[in-house]
Amino acid sequence: MKVEILGSKGCSTCEQLKENVQTIVEEMGKQKEIEVVKVDDPAKFASYGVMNTPALVADGEVKFKGTVPSDEEIKEVLS
Amino acid sequence: MFKYIAVQLIGLTGLTGRLAAALEFWIYDTLKITVILLGVVFAVSYLRTYLPPEKIRDFLKGKKAIVGYALAGVLGIISPFCSCSTVPLFLGFVGVGVPFGMTITFLTVSPMVNTAAVFVLFGSFGWSLTLAYVLGGLIVGIVGGGGLKLLGFERYVVDFDFAADEEEGNDVSDKSARQRLREAYEDAREIVGRIFPYVVIGVGLGAAIHGFLPEQFIQNTLQGALAVPAATALGIPIYTNIMGVIPVAESLIGKGLPAGTSIAFMMSVAALSVPQFVLLKQVMKRNLIIAYGGIIGFGIMILGFIFNLIF
Numbered sequence: 001m002k003v004e005i006l007g008s009k010g011c012s013t014c015e016q017l018k019e020n021v022q023t024i025v026e027e028m029g030k031q032k033e034i035e036v037v038k039v040d041d042p043a044k045f046a047s048y049g050v051m052n053t054p055a056l057v058a059d060g061e062v063k064f065k066g067t068v069p070s071d072e073e074i075k076e077v078l079s
Numbered sequence: 080m081f082k083y084i085a086v087q088l089i090g091l092t093g094l095t096g097r098l099a100a101a102l103e104f105w106i107y108d109t110l111k112i113t114v115i116l117l118g119v120v121f122a123v124s125y126l127r128t129y130l131p132p133e134k135i136r137d138f139l140k141g142k143k144a145i146v147g148y149a150l151a152g153v154l155g156i157i158s159p160f161c162s163c164s165t166v167p168l169f170l171g172f173v174g175v176g177v178p179f180g181m182t183i184t185f186l187t188v189s190p191m192v193n194t195a196a197v198f199v200l201f202g203s204f205g206w207s208l209t210l211a212y213v214l215g216g217l218i219v220g221i222v223g224g225g226g227l228k229l230l231g232f233e234r235y236v237v238d239f240d241f242a243a244d245e246e247e248g249n250d251v252s253d254k255s256a257r258q259r260l261r262e263a264y265e266d267a268r269e270i271v272g273r274i275f276p277y278v279v280i281g282v283g284l285g286a287a288i289h290g291f292l293p294e295q296f297i298q299n300t301l302q303g304a305l306a307v308p309a310a311t312a313l314g315i316p317i318y319t320n321i322m323g324v325i326p327v328a329e330s331l332i333g334k335g336l337p338a339g340t341s342i343a344f345m346m347s348v349a350a351l352s353v354p355q356f357v358l359l360k361q362v363m364k365r366n367l368i369i370a371y372g373g374i375i376g377f378g379i380m381i382l383g384f385i386f387n388l389i390f
Contacts, residue, residue, distance in 0.1 A: 045167045046167070053167060
């Protein structure tokens, strides 16, 4: 699975979301299966239809936008 | 009440004179602004969970002419957002057919006038200047957006694709109160955390001016016809939040700086800044950015002159 975290540079909640996701991936022991990348190109946000960051995209599908989801919500998406 | 706390604290230190005046200003304003900021930002963040950008966009999509522009301005006031989302918002609005001019209006008004700033302005300057500031900000945003549209600058937006978003998931109606509170808390924490350093610096500067800048200085240097353009130009390289510049303007007004000049300075600091232009460069070609800066700057100066005549 490819997880993309969309967030502009200098957006602190976006960094936080990325860290949360990475921690959870490690806890689940899925570092091999799940690749987490940060995307900061706004044209890319637009191509996903995202206006408010942070957003979480899993395999090209927007799961959350404009909010830092709770750990439970993240786990649900990742499993 | 904040005044009382500040005066008591200064009394304890036994300081008098200029240093005491500066310290009192610093304590009083930091307390006042922080309390207002916390309360208002949390309340607005909560309400905003009912009003995500998608909804704002849908409000504006079909609107025509002056109603649409006025609505864009008002929505700009009530919806705070991080300057880091300016560009995605711009793309999102324009991408699904919100008129270009209204998008500009929304993006201009939003950093200049926001709900928390309105409360702090009211507390610092009273209702007449607050009203002037809010109406002035709306007018600059509307004229700027409408002007750029009329002059045909829309073609200088860079090409991009925006995915039509039909997926559900983020439906606003099905959130529980708890979820909204959590989101509001996250939002408020992020916004206040980001703004707070600017408030401390701004109030510190304001306090220094309040305690140490001689009134003579302003009367000798910051008056006359060139004061308004100079204040506007000075605001461009300065990057701070509107909450950080209010205390500076407050003590400058206290030292006799004319209201119009002060308002022009505040607006310019909030709406025109070099980092903002760099961000916009990602989606706007150079001609549009220059025209945007030019028309907003010009509008701010005109307002400054008018307010200097009125107040």
